[in-house]
Amino acid sequence: MGEFELIARYFTRPxxxxxxxxxxxxxxxxxxxxxxxxxxxxxQLAISSDMLVEGRHFFAxxxxxxxxHKALAVNLSDLAACGARPLAFTLALALxxxxxxxxxxxxxxLFALADAHGCALVGGDTTQGPRNLSITVLGEVPAGQALLRxxxxxxxxxxxxxxxxxxxxxxxxLQGRLPAHWRLPPTVLAAARARLEQPTPRxxxxxxxxxxxxxxxxxxxxxxxxxxxxxxxxGVGACIDCSVTTLLIAAYAELxxxxxxxxSEFDPATDGEFLxxxxxxxxxDYELLFTTAPARRAAVAAAALSSATPVTRIGRIEAxxxxxxxxxxxxxxxxxxxxxxxxxxxxxxxxxxxxxxPGK
Amino acid sequence: MGEFELIARYFTRPxxxxxxxxxxxxxxxxxxxxxxxxxxxxxQLAISSDMLVEGRHFFAxxxxxxxxHKALAVNLSDLAACGARPLAFTLALALxxxxxxxxxxxxxxLFALADAHGCALVGGDTTQGPRNLSITVLGEVPAGQALLRxxxxxxxxxxxxxxxxxxxxxxxxLQGRLPAHWRLPPTVLAAARARLEQPTPRxxxxxxxxxxxxxxxxxxxxxxxxxxxxxxxxGVGACIDCSVTTLLIAAYAELxxxxxxxxSEFDPATDGEFLxxxxxxxxxDYELLFTTAPARRAAVAAAALSSATPVTRIGRIEAxxxxxxxxxxxxxxxxxxxxxxxxxxxxxxxxxxxxxxPGK
Numbered sequence: 001m002g003e004f005e006l007i008a009r010y011f012t013r014p015x016x017x018x019x020x021x022x023x024x025x026x027x028x029x030x031x032x033x034x035x036x037x038x039x040x041x042x043x044q045l046a047i048s049s050d051m052l053v054e055g056r057h058f059f060a061x062x063x064x065x066x067x068x069h070k071a072l073a074v075n076l077s078d079l080a081a082c083g084a085r086p087l088a089f090t091l092a093l094a095l096x097x098x099x100x101x102x103x104x105x106x107x108x109x110l111f112a113l114a115d116a117h118g119c120a121l122v123g124g125d126t127t128q129g130p131r132n133l134s135i136t137v138l139g140e141v142p143a144g145q146a147l148l149r150x151x152x153x154x155x156x157x158x159x160x161x162x163x164x165x166x167x168x169x170x171x172x173x174l175q176g177r178l179p180a181h182w183r184l185p186p187t188v189l190a191a192a193r194a195r196l197e198q199p200t201p202r203x204x205x206x207x208x209x210x211x212x213x214x215x216x217x218x219x220x221x222x223x224x225x226x227x228x229x230x231x232x233x234x235g236v237g238a239c240i241d242c243s244v245t246t247l248l249i250a251a252y253a254e255l256x257x258x259x260x261x262x263x264s265e266f267d268p269a270t271d272g273e274f275l276x277x278x279x280x281x282x283x284x285d286y287e288l289l290f291t292t293a294p295a296r297r298a299a300v301a302a303a304a305l306s307s308a309t310p311v312t313r314i315g316r317i318e319a320x321x322x323x324x325x326x327x328x329x330x331x332x333x334x335x336x337x338x339x340x341x342x343x344x345x346x347x348x349x350x351x352x353x354x355x356x357x358p359g360k
Numbered sequence: 361m362g363e364f365e366l367i368a369r370y371f372t373r374p375x376x377x378x379x380x381x382x383x384x385x386x387x388x389x390x391x392x393x394x395x396x397x398x399x400x401x402x403x404q405l406a407i408s409s410d411m412l413v414e415g416r417h418f419f420a421x422x423x424x425x426x427x428x429h430k431a432l433a434v435n436l437s438d439l440a441a442c443g444a445r446p447l448a449f450t451l452a453l454a455l456x457x458x459x460x461x462x463x464x465x466x467x468x469x470l471f472a473l474a475d476a477h478g479c480a481l482v483g484g485d486t487t488q489g490p491r492n493l494s495i496t497v498l499g500e501v502p503a504g505q506a507l508l509r510x511x512x513x514x515x516x517x518x519x520x521x522x523x524x525x526x527x528x529x530x531x532x533x534l535q536g537r538l539p540a541h542w543r544l545p546p547t548v549l550a551a552a553r554a555r556l557e558q559p560t561p562r563x564x565x566x567x568x569x570x571x572x573x574x575x576x577x578x579x580x581x582x583x584x585x586x587x588x589x590x591x592x593x594x595g596v597g598a599c600i601d602c603s604v605t606t607l608l609i610a611a612y613a614e615l616x617x618x619x620x621x622x623x624s625e626f627d628p629a630t631d632g633e634f635l636x637x638x639x640x641x642x643x644x645d646y647e648l649l650f651t652t653a654p655a656r657r658a659a660v661a662a663a664a665l666s667s668a669t670p671v672t673r674i675g676r677i678e679a680x681x682x683x684x685x686x687x688x689x690x691x692x693x694x695x696x697x698x699x700x701x702x703x704x705x706x707x708x709x710x711x712x713x714x715x716x717x718p719g720k
Contacts, residue, residue, distance in 0.1 A: 027404060028506070028508070031509075031593070032442070032508050032509050032510075032593075033408060033438040033439075033441035033442050033509070033576075033577060033578060034406035034407055034408045034438050034439060034441070034442040034444060034499070034506070035406070035407045035408070036404045036405065036406055036407075036442075036501070036506055037404060037405040037407065038404050038405075038503065039399035039403075039404075039405060041401065043399075044387060044396045044397060044398050044399075045396065045397040045398075045399060045405065045498075046394035046395070046396055047394055047395045047396075047397065047448070047450060047482060047483060047496075047498070048393060048394045048395070048450075048483055049450040049451075049452045049483055049484050049485050049494070049496060050452070050485050051452035051453075051454060051485045051487055051489075051492070051494060053454050053487055053488070053489030053490070053492075054489075055489075056487060056488060056489050057487070078393040078394055079393075079394060081393035081394070082392070082393050082394040082396075084394060088407075090407060090408075090409040090496055091409070092409045092410065092411035092452075092494045092496075093411075094411060094413050094492060122407060123407060123408060123409055124409045125409050125410050125411045125494075127411055127413055127416060127417070128413075128416060129411075129413035129414075129415075129416050129490070129492065130413070130489070130490040130492070132411070132413075132454060132489065132490070132492045132494075134409070134411060134452045134485075134492075134494035136407075136409060136450055136452075136496035138405075138407070139394070141396070143398060146388070146394070146396055148388070148392050149391075149392050149393070150392075216393075217393060218393060233391070233392075
């Protein structure tokens with residue numbers, strides 16, 4: 001199978017006839033030197049790129065369908081964090097060989113998610129090389145309404161969507177880095193692994209938070225690291241309640257009730273610390289972290305409801321720079337969690353976690 | 361040096377204050393989850409992505425400044441082929457390590473070309489991995505005026521810009537694949553190598569051909585292969601005069617006059633065939649191949665003049681499908697040139713040329 005046949009067979013689909021709404025923005029898709037988009041009046045284009053490298057962001061033997069999903073999901077998550085509606089994406093793909101089963105599975109996972117969001121593949125590139133997936137996604141947002149990292153203000157509530165840490169738990173299990181006495185039940189591992197391999201981009205929540213959130217980012221490198229980006233961009237600090245964030249790991253409830261794992265042997269100093277590290281600095285969550293003025297709590301609840309996405313209030317923005325962690329009684333918790341840095345060999349993340357999260 | 365410091369040091373530059381014209385389209389650049397562009401009324405967005413893989417599209421020891429230039433140039437060439445004006449690009453970069461000298465050189469070459477075209481770096485991704493450069497470029501073109509592959513009509517003239525084959529000659533020299541008795545003078549090799557490593561995207565010509573060309577494509581995989589895409593998309597055939605195209609290799613004039621190489625030993629059956637292969641199927645040229653109605657010859661000349669880009673008429677579009685090559689006297693020349701196919705191990709290109717051209 002040649003390159004052009006590969007593109008024709010797996011990555012070319014008819015462009016729908018011009019239609020009202022976002023689907024009608026694609027004037028020309030795959031097959032010419034460029035794709036063409038017709039922006040709508042009053043809309044700005046939101047653009048983001050993420051690259052996934054085999055052995056770094058995914059295992060060589062991951063199910064190709066899941067990888068197709070994830071490669072697009074991490075990009076859609078960036079649109080969600082800006083409150084942008086997905087329009088189109090390009091895919092540049094380096095593959096060691098043209099494996100038809102792999103390509104069919106990859107394309108299935110990719111297009112299932114793309115179709116669910118009305119996001120059209122409009123172009124890209126295929127080449128031979130070490131496996132590498134590079135996607136650029138384009139979305140639209142009304143001028144001036146994009147959610148940015150820089151809008152957090154002292155007194156704002158800090159929220160996170162969904163659950164945190166399950167992807168990191170799955171990765172630790174797959175890499176044999178769980179605490180020695182832990183035995184994850186298969187159902188727990190499967191659920192956590194699905195979070196790692198098929199994250200849910202919070203696009204609907206991002207759209208619902210336009211005009212509500214004062215700042216937003218998606219959690220890809222770990223909650224604290226990504227919160228740090230908001231604090232830096234906004235020139236503020238924050239206080240986060242660890243007793244809330246630690247409970248956001250879905251596996252915790254499963255484990256406590258189903259396996260008895262934590263009944264006899266649970267050691268807060270080691271087991272508790274491991275869970276906390278997963279939720280605070282695990283990464284690969286693709287949840288939205290956002291801030292809102294306290295007066296907007298009803299609007300946040302409405303956004304969560306309309307987008308069918310749970311959100312949890314985990315802390316507050318403060319004027320004093322820096323990040324303070326507290327327990328349920330307001331007592332300081334030492335903050336020693338490094339988020340993943342792709343080139344810092346000495347960072348805690350790089351040392352303990354040879355698979356990084358795409359997304360920043 | 362960490363990832364975020366790397367981005368800050370080499371790839372973050374201030375976004376200019378909103379200005380009239382294309383520079384004012386960038387509302388938000390590097391540093392948030394997405395970049396934001398404000399499209400101009402009546403304009404369509406042209407989008408293209410190309411990925412360059414070390415050992416496949418470039419040598420590991422290529423000068424990083426030249427590589428920075430080329431990674432963007434091959435993408436700008438796609439915009440040129442559509443008649444689109446460059447606005448912005450994203451860069452996803454996988455590197456084995458954060459080598460500061462390499463990064464400084466790469467960024468210098470990249471931004472020199474970007475600045476020459478008013479094209480802003482607005483986002484991207486950096487990660488550790490086998491060296492891979494993936495760029496997505498965005499341009500704008502008035503609605504309905506994009507140059508497409510599908511507009512060639514029987515009777516149209518076929519033109520190509522600049523010179524062809526010098527990049528392929530340089531690659532053959534660097535890989536020791538020149539005919540045995542050839543000795544390229546250093547000045548000839550240096551000029552050809554500059555064409556391989558620092559191609560010139562024909563952006564100004566592409567803009568000047570709006571409303572003039574009936575179809576266009578950029579020559580990245582080789583003249584005949586890329587002409588084939590126009591013929592297929594337009595449902596037509598073509599006749600190309602090899603006596604003209606073979607002379608388009610700039611090195612030929614240099615070699616004939618300067619070195620005496622061809623005076624005594626030139627064998628049309630082997631040496632001539634080698635040159636012809638470079639010009640017809642060499643690839644990596646990044647010239648524009650386009651068609652126009654014969655009535656527009658004066659307009660083509662004006663476009664060439666206003667863009668300071670030489671163009672040469674090399675053939676004609678015909679109603680009968682297929683590609684016919686003729687010599688200067690109109691006699692058929694057998695067409696046995698395969699263009700590069702990235703996954704076809706048996707193609708002539710893949711067999712003889714282990715470095716492929718990015719761009720399709």
